[in-house]
Amino acid sequence: MRASKQLYIYTILLLGLFSLQATSPRGxxxxxxxxxxxxxxxxxxxxxxxxxxxxxxxxxxxxxxxxxxxxxxxxxxxxxxxxxxxxxxxxxxxxxxxxxxxxxxxxxxxxxxxxxxxxxxxxxxxxxxxxxxxxxxxxxxxxxxxxxxxxxxxxxxxxxxxxxxxxxxxxxxxxxxxxxxxxxxxxxxxxxxxxxxxxxxxxxxxxxxxxxxxxxxxxxxxYHWKYITSFNSTSVAGANYNPKKDEIYYFNRDSIHIYNVRTEERKVVAFEEQCPVPLKLGTNFIDEKNGQLYTYEVFIESNDTTPTVASLDLSSFKWNLKSRQELPIQLHHHGSFSNPESGDYTIFGGFGNMFYNKNFYTYSIKNQKWQTMEGLTGDFLSPRYFQSVGYLEETNSAYIFGGMGNESGEQIVGRKYYYDFYKLDINSREITKLWSIPWENENMVPVRGMVILNDSSFYTLCYPEHYTESYLRLYQFSMKDGSYQILGDSIPIYSDRITTNANLYYDSNHEKLFVLVQEFEDDIASELKVYSLTFPPIKQENLTDYKSTLNSGLYPFIILLAVMAIVLIAYFIVMQKSAKSKTQFKDHPAGRNSHKTTASVTPKPNAIYLFGDFAVHDRSNKDITYMFSAKLKEMFCLILCYSNTGGITSRNLSNELWPDKTSDKVKNLRGVTINNLRKALDELDGIELIYDKGCFKIVCTDEFYCDYTRCLELISAKEPGENALELLELVSRGKFLLLADDPIYDSFKQEVENKLEPSLLLEMENAYNSEAYQLTIGFSEVIFKIDPLNEIALTFQIKALQKLKMYDEAKLRYNTYTLEYKKVMGSSYTNPNKIMI
Missing domain, CATH: 2.60.120.560 (Exo-inulinase; domain 1)
Structure with missing residues (x-):
């Protein structure tokens, strides 16, 4: 059964991805x-x-x-x-x-x-x-x-x-x-x-x-979410984005912070009179038509005289009391949508008083009242919270995706994750289930905001909310069949509190997606972080689309090389086993495109990769990199680095990771982080974090693969050329800990590069002497990632290109090197090795 569901996922992926893929942005x-x-x-x-x-x-x-x-x-x-x-x-x-x-x-x-x-x-x-x-x-x-x-x-x-x-x-x-x-x-x-x-x-x-x-x-x-700005409030606050005015709002009862995404100007306005609604969750919506920001609390647990809805005029910044009406229960993480024509605001789902909600409630701006949407027909939509809700004006329909809950609505029954998609026709009041994805093992929820630009697909952010330090990822789903793709990199979110939330917005004027991540420390104080992504978003492989174009320009040359390779392979298999690497390399990713920064290497199950982008694949070969927050990555790398020498003590680990924290706070943080790291590593076989003789260390078996530990094994080989292709493939993923810029990684990175560079130089020279010139170029490229001004790598690269009669490319590589040399050193390159160009 499980295999058939996986087959279903892969099938709809293959059918849907081409229709979902947008044109790659550029400029x-x-x-x-x-x-x-x-x-x-x-x-x-x-x-x-x-x-x-x-x-x-x-x-x-x-x-x-x-x-x-x-x-x-x-x-x-x-x-x-x-x-x-x-x-x-x-x-x-x-x-x-x-x-x-x-x-x-x-x-x-x-x-x-x-x-x-x-x-x-x-x-x-x-x-x-x-x-x-x-x-x-x-x-x-x-x-x-x-x-x-x-x-x-x-x-x-x-x-x-x-x-x-x-x-x-x-x-x-x-x-x-x-x-x-x-x-x-x-x-x-x-x-x-x-x-x-x-x-x-x-x-x-x-x-x-x-x-x-x-x-x-x-x-x-x-692809990379851009961090824009952040705000803090010591009291409960709400947040929203107004695309009509290019403004982000972050408000509490006393003041409002405003940030203009176009001009990058920010200001704070103190209210003359306090917001009349006692903010508990800070839920709100914008009435663009009338220039009003509404804040509301569906349940306050007080008498009928307490204000529950108020509007803020975004020109005068004065509050107006609108309603004292309450709904029956609190509704944490309800979804919502607005009708831009009528201005009516509708919410669905939510959790409170140990119940999951299944009702739609609409707030009428005209009548200033909440009303339950009656007369719903069609498919059963189970009670839930943490669902994503959107609205498409051209069909006058609301759409609901995912969430958590159960059919009875009672918390004591237990909850399940939903990955289903429904349409609510506002005119007919009919609910239609469009599809469901068999994602039983994903354990993720979407954010409140759903972006729908047409009736073909929608965008939302998903994340495993049950981790303290989690990551949001952007998904684009087909509205027809649920096929999807993951776009962009990840956004960190600290999700310890039920009040923590994130919202996704699209601004057509700027062609950007905006995400507001509001993290609560204690259900009162919060921090709002703002991120943006240029639309349309892309996948990681689209970052290097230009390299495919570059390769296509060399197509005739590649055809000629392929023909020559066939002849050489046949000859050398018979005549020389030692020269096998020459011909094999022509089919290697680095050989086909020696300027690539990251080789296309098929990931293994039970594997952690440290060269290039940090990546983790579990026992089912599913990418679970999102489970490793920045702090978990730091802890894992530190312990792994010290594991070869017996491990790292608790004190050293704490000093490295939390140098500015007090001892009592450090103890708690260390314990929580170690537990989270162990939970993440439990998804892999053959690796374990243990505490032995006063030290933490990582122990592994043959079931587990790590490119770092395998690299150490390869460079310790006695004979150069013995594992040349595997070594090149490994390091071609990219620079060691490529995106890890925190100083905590510096000594680890330096240690690896000090061990690696001499071995790469030896392999490069051996490849050249064996007349494996493409292999020589591949090794020179990865050496440049460690030392961009390495003259030995330049010499062998130019000589190898000339041997392949790629004279224009040799000249271009040499000129690029001299430009970089002058930029870094401040003087012209003197060509001490007398390379002939």
Whole structure:
């Protein structure tokens, strides 16, 4: 039965994933005057190529403006054959936005004044600069508003150097972004700008043509949740997001904190009169139509004179009492939705007084009353809480996903996790069950907020709420069949208190998802943390989409290599067993794409990976990385590091993890964290955390796999080349503890790199001497992750590329190295090994 359910999940995944996958976002953001000069972004479009155009050519791109810096140069176009320079200058200091096309050092050729509100609120808009060489004119098209100038002395042939952002002595740069850049005429160069790292910019065919310094690759903002800001309150507080005003609200009875996500401005307003509702949970909703923030408490356990609903005018910040009506019981973690037309606000589910709720209650703004939704028909929707609820205006329907509860509604019966999906037609009052996912072993709940943009899919965050230190993950579900994908990385949440909650919002103006995580310390004091993710969100593998493009540009070369590989494999299998690694490597991930930062390695069950992204897979090979909070990762790595030398004492463990805590608090924190770590490790076979002779240590059997311990075994091998492919595959996942930036990891990382680097150098040299040149390049790349300026790795990499007749690639790698060397060392690379380029 269990196998058939798993087969069902995999089947609907395969059928649904293609329809769910959104186009990967892309673009390059330029850091401007808000940053020190050395950190401002500079992009040379044709750094590695000289281009020439006759008759005409254009520079076409989409532009996004940020409000943080209001003045500066967007782009400069030099002609390498003379001293003429044209530039595009941006100024939004006045009532309008002004773009100027200047002939640098002489005069303004075009001055375009545009509506400031229209353009600053726009998402992206197109900008196109056309040089008509035949007619001696320039056309400047800004979002379909055309401006032209003639008689400027353009040559018949142009050799453009195109520079965006900071260049030469031009350091006044606004904060902006570009995407979908193209340059040319009939012969055209396209730049998707979908890189996620590095300083090299590839065209659409995968050829490295440009260089950028201090880049901010926007595709990362669609995978990595960005922490924006936080607030604290010593009394019960509520939180919400108002997309109409770009504002986040965090309020208690005395004041409201307001943060504008566009301008990044924050302010605090103290109320003239206290909020009349005694806040217990801080539940609230926004009436966008009338500019009101409503706060409500469904159950207060007091007399009928106590206010339960009040509204705050978001212009005057004055409270108005609306109702004293109570519902029968408290409703922790109820779901809710608003009807934007009527303004009516409906809640469903919740938990209180040892009962789970199954009723829908609607609050009418017009009548200022709660009413039970009557006349419901259709499928049975069991009582629950921790469900996610959303509303789709085009169908006038509410949707409910998941939660916890039982059919009777009585807590004493016990609870179960639901992974079902229902539709409530508001017009007909009919409830329809659309699907259910067999997730019996997941033990997760969704957050309150559900984002529904159309009738094909919805987004919500899910997390195992039964862990103190847990992680939220974003899921996109098909509304048709429940097929899903997990998008973005994780958001930490400390979920000890029932009042702790999280909400998901979508802002179509900014094309962003926002998450408000409100963590309560004692059901009274709380902290609100705000995160954002650019929409559409992506999966981790989409971060490196540009590398697939790069590979496709090398397709003919790969075909030739494949044919040669077949011949070589047949020959060497017969003639030389020792040369087997040469041919095998051609099918290895690092051999196919030696510049990749993370190899595509199939994860094993009962495994923990420390190279690259930290990852944990349980006995069923399910990814349970979310169970390891930041503190659990730190504790696990510390104990693992010391396990080879007998373990780590309680005192040393406490000093490392909680240096600023008192001894009584440390003892409690250490005990809780150790218990949570043991619970997480219980999901794997062959690994155990024990306390022996006054020390904590990790003990393992052959059932358990850890790339760190396996790496130590491999580099202790006596003969180089004996396990070369396995070692390269292991370290190609990425730098050891890649995303672990806390100083607590520094000594552990340094120890591993000190052991690893000499072995990698030896393996690289052995591969080169054995004429396994792709293997040589693979090892040089992982050495650069440890020491980006390693000259021995550079020498062998260049020589190996030359042996493979990849001369252009060798030159590019050498130039990239020299640029990095000068950036780090402050002087030019002198090439002491006399590498021939």
């Amino acid at each position: 390059l953001k330029f850091q401007g005057g808000e940053k020190p000069i050395a950190e401002r972004t500079s992009y040379n479009v044709f750094e590695n190529k000289s281009v020439t155009f006759s008759d005409s050519f254009d520079i076409d791109f989409d532009l996004f403006l940020y409000p943080t810096q209001q003045i500066g140069y967007i782009c400069r176009i030099k002609n390498s054959e003379n001293n003429t320079i044209f530039n595009i200058f941006y100024d939004s200091q006045g009532a309008d936005i002004t773009f100027r096309l200047n002939e640098e050092g002489k005069n303004s050729l075009i001055i375009a004044r545009l509506n400031k509100k229209e353009f600053l609120n726009a998402k992206w808009f197109n900008m196109k600069l056309t040089f008509d060489l035949n007619n001696d004119s320039i056309h400047f098209d800004i979002n379909n508003q055309l401006h032209s100038v003639g008689d400027i002395g353009l040559p018949d042939t142009y050799h453009p150097q195109i520079l965006f952002g900071k260049s030469d002595y031009i350091i006044d740069v606004p904060s902006f972004a570009i995407k979908d850049l193209s340059v040319g005429n009939e012969k055209r160069y396209y730049f998707k700008l979908n890189e996620n790292e590095g300083n090299i910019v590839h065209n659409s065919k995968g050829k490295a043509l440009g260089m950028v310094s201090n880049p901010v690759w926007l595709i990362n903002d669609s």
